[in-house]
Amino acid sequence: MIAVVDYGVGNLFSLKSSLASIGAEAVVSGDEKVIRNADKILLPGVGAFEDAARKLRECGLDKVICDEAKKGKPVLGICLGMQMLFEKSFEYGEHKGLGLIKGEVRPIAEVIGEGLKIPHIGWNALSFPKNKEKNEIFKYLNEGDFVYFVHSYYGANCEDSVIATSEYGANLTAAVASGNVYGCQFHPEKSGEVGLKILKAFCEL
């Protein structure tokens, strides 16, 4: 059973549907017990970092996710959910994250150079780092497969955990992993067949 963490941020309809379409048993819940009893945790998120991090804390779910992650349970953060796995974010100020992945969240404007639109929105190709084995959540993917992004901030100073990048004026962090904790900056639930293959691989961990 996968628990999709519901903490009042964003729209979980597509995520729930995409998990159903690959035959995964999933429950959307903000209940501590349900999340603790699940085999895997999926942390979604859209909107602003500060607001989302506060809501997660107010539900008391930040501790639950950290506890379960430290016990070895697979956790996958999506988009803002991925950004919250980091130690901190510099989106409108400085805000504390869950600290499950070393690094921080910074504006893409700092690295992509001029002439490119912000947010980075649309389909972009994934590249896997040459010096690492392809991560198991990408086991069904090929280099250059396209996924769908919508973001203005990115995971920075996290070289050790980067498992995929996408080129947009710079090699932006597209996905990270540190042990049993995974994050995708893009939306697998909006990335067609490629996205479903990633969710499938996560379910099979």
Added chain:
Amino acid sequence: MVTKRIIPCLDVKDGRVVKGTNFMGLVDVSSPVKLAEYYSKNGADELVFYDITASSEGRKLFTEILCEVASKIFIPLTVGGGINTVEDFDRVLKCGADKVSVNSGAIRNPGLVEEAAKRYGDQCVVLSVDVKRVDGVFRVFAKGGRENTGMEALEWIKRCVGNGAGEIVVNSIDTDGVKKGFDLEMLDAVCNIVDVPVIASGGAGCMEDFVTLFNSVKGVDAGLAASIFHYSEVEIPALKKYLVENNINMRI
């Protein structure tokens, strides 16, 4: 680098796709769900659903169809038509829409874009604008292109982007239905004043029109069309292959 996008637009009335009646290879050619599945499997980068129903029963049916589409199709979905309030945003977002397109609703209530952008984020709010030249000036038209609002289109677009519109669909009334190509001059003018994605609509008649669009107006991010895709005059997989051969970055 992020790819250019090809977007089929489905006009839905009373639960059926309008203009979908000549679609090749499908038995039920006007089913929104079947058409959406077909496009999703055949290279569409995104889908736009336009609710052109006027009745509240029709609206309810549209919402149900949207839920069904969103539970089967996992590419971005934009929904427009009949969006007048933030509650309308809520209604379609809950059914799995990713972006909501406003047109007349924003003209009637200029606060709508800002209110929706604050609640759902800029990336969620698409401004769709019907533009026509009147005495050499780009003017905004309302009510499906029938009524001249008198507003200057570039100013209107700039103002809405300032209020949080995250994407602009430019429908040129002058080129719409003519099938002689997109309105390059109008699109260039829009791309020069905004830094959010611009989607070109109106005028596509053949594959070459898309090559010309992306090569001539570098700021354009996507090409949208309806009937040429529905009638298979242009097949999206062949179109995208042709664009790649012409050095335009596409998701294949």
